[in-house]
Amino acid sequence: MTTARHQPAPGARSRSSPPLTQLTEAMYHARDLAMARMEAEADQLGADGIVAVRLAVEFREFGEHIAEFVAIGTAVKADEPGQWRNNKGQPFTSDLSGQDFWTLIRAGYAPLGMVMGTCVCHIAHRRIGALLGTTGRNVEIPEYTQALYNARELAMARMQAEAKELNAEGIVGATLDHHHHNWGSHTTEFFAIGTAIRPLRPDHVIERPQLVLPLDR
Template sequence: MQPNQPSQQPQQLDQVAGERLSHANRIFTSDLSVNEFALLHGAGFEPIDLVMGVSVYHVGFQFTGIRQQQELPVLTEATYRARWNAMSRMQAEADALKADGVVGVRLEWRQHGESMEHLEFIAVGTAVRYAKSPGSYRRPNGQAFTSHLSGQDMVTLMRTGYAPVAFVMGNCVFHVAVQGFRQMLSQMGRNMEMPQWTQGNYQARELAMSRMQAEAERDGATGVTGVSVDISNYAWGYHTVEFYASGTAIRRLGDGDPIVPQFTLGMNS
């Protein structure tokens, strides 16, 4: 589990977002490509609106010895919670629209303003509805599914007998111990492994991956597809890095689930 993982209860819709979404029935907005739009439409999905969530977070400081090899839980929790805030606000917008899912989810970050400790996390995706049977593809708790898969990949996934459940993630901020002066001298001019970095990077990746898998298990998924592991150090210096794992948790379609029809995008000769 993530350190101090936030509650999974639905978040209240932001008032400003609610005003924008109140016009969604008149016209939809989407970041889908033309091909994605055509494939999803042919498979029975209709775009409703672009949904998003934002969280600007102040990342606190955690003291550690330069010779200590360990996870930094204060920084791990801060960067996870900021991502969770952004994702849950995007989820709230999708649920307010009574969407069946959110496709093409992007969860990105940037430094905010001049302060090195302020990070902004932004979650964006297109809310969709399965027109032939609304509600069919929602999660067991009634919320819209979330997926970082493209429109093409999502349709292909459903034709193979699986459905997306949720965008899942896990992270670990880790401090790699600074090697001693004698060790540095022993490595000069030689080909040799750097054990602190090997073990630290391995341990941090494993923690991030296991936490992502725990989220998938929590949501009742049977697997995670499209997994990626990214590495960032933000403003923490050379020896402190974050490993961030993310993917789309999926489940097997049951006998009562609708089957996405075959659809081929026609091309002019």
């Protein structure tokens, strides 16, 4: 499913590097809305879950700062009855590939749902004196380092909080990306996403890994 949303532009030049709360909430809400509409379609089909989910955002030409958020996946239904839905009564969602999904099931775990966290932050402009002091030198820029570190930590913590709400034991296939979109070089979004999982049964045993050698080299 898809949703289009107006994303306000960041403010003027700033000497601080705070998270941009309004823009962060807008990006998160739009993704969540697209996911919810996809889950509703799967529910109408009587599906147990959705696999190979892809969640994308594209800024369109039909309006400044208007973005389209798209969530797409394949609805699936189990051959045998079982408790595949999560603790919210919704079909599970997973961004794992078919092969990774099968590997997860064979290992004794089931997906609960995709979990995500985002943080849009503004990286402060440096003062002229600081710029001149580092000209021609290879030095760390501490204000940039700290701002990026804080934003990453916030995105990861928000993803973990979503997994906790689902009573998950862990998150697999997690990725942490950053996007500038069309906001300019000093504003960036860190986006963390993964699949929350739970054990299929208390006595599950993880299969012993097997050595695989490619024959085409």
